[in-house]
Amino acid sequence: MEAVTKTPEREAFYKKIDGENLTALWTVMGDLITPEPRSACRPHLWKFEIIRDYMTDAGKLITAKEAERRVLVLENPGLRGQSRITTSLYAGVQMVVPGDVAPAHRHSQSALRFVLEGKGAHTAVDGERTAMEQGDFIITPSMTWHDHSNETSEPMFWLDGLDIPLVQFFDCSFAEGSNEDQQKITKPSGDSFARYGHNLLPVDVKRSSKTSPIFSYPYAHTREALEKAKTREEWDACHGLKLKFSNPETGDFAMPTIGTFIQLLPKSFTSARYRSTDATVFCPIEGHGRTRIGDATFEWGPRDLFVVPSWRWVTHEADMDAVLFSFSDRPVQQKLDLFREDRGNA
Ligand code: GTQ
Secondary structure (H helix, E strand, C coil): CCCCCCCHHHHHHHHHHHCCCCCCHHHCHHHHCCCCCCCCCCCEEECHHHHHHHHHHHHHHCCHHHHCCCEEECCCHHHCCCCCCCCCCEEEEEEECCCCEEEEEEECCCEEEEEEECEEEEEEECCEEEEEECCCEEEECCCCCEEEECCCCCCEEEEEEECHHHHHHHCCCCEEECCCCCCCCCCCCCHHHHHHCCCCCCCCCCCCCCCCCCCEECHHHHHHHHHHHHHHCCCECCCEEEEECECCCCCCECCCCCEEEEEEECCCCECCCEEECCCEEEEEEECCEEEEECCEEEEECCCCEEEECCCCCEEEEECCCEEEEEEECHHHHHHCCCCCEECCCC
């Protein structure tokens, strides 16, 4: 698909049809159908300490109530002005300080939280409150009411991941506010886990949601699963020990639009190179190391955030046992038969 030669006659023709909202395919084909992904998304790393300092400044400027959500959006340097960390996903860091209430609202966008710092602040989803701790992964399914509050004495920070650009692409954004800042709590804490977290499902009740009925995946459980897996030493050359958070009803990803993962990279491990079409946001929560993305190297520690664009070679290296949370649009790509991965020779 090579660029066609320009001639005065052709240029005149393009100009003529342009007025009728028509474009000649042969002038744009090479940019539309590329031999490989050619993303504007760039590899990048954000240091948590820097975000944290700016969030503290933001805390002096605006309350969570006035802001609705006090969040700094992580904008991919190749996609500035679009509130995107990858072409299909949004990420932000949210701060909820003691006394804050981020008021109840709901929207068609699905959201995930991954807790970075703090202990004991609450998020309420669909009538149930859950306390949040570092490393917990929490889901807000599409159109469920959610509000956040902090009755502790410490600020809380978490990573938000939403499918905002996907929903924007499909033009199906719906959102609603509530008259009540905090939704009515109708279920005891731990209710969804008690019902669905024990390999038991109601025998006849069919839920219509494609999102996991468990909305909090506590880090204590996640970490135990990784630690147990570690003793079996079944290291994957590309991923170390990598697990996906799953929906107990379907075995599929926990959310229909966003795939979430946790992986353990053991001390001194260097992964074999890997690339996949799902641009991925990583958040280490334990350990230190570095990740090479193409020819760039990013040094990371707990709570830093970095993004790997589609189809770039990646290798990770851990100086000590490291745990990395990550998320991508893999569930969507797989359902559309678009997902591809390449394990090099591993
Ligand atoms: O906490 O509901 O980062 O609605 C962006 C949009 C967080 C939230 C974000 C949201 C939220």
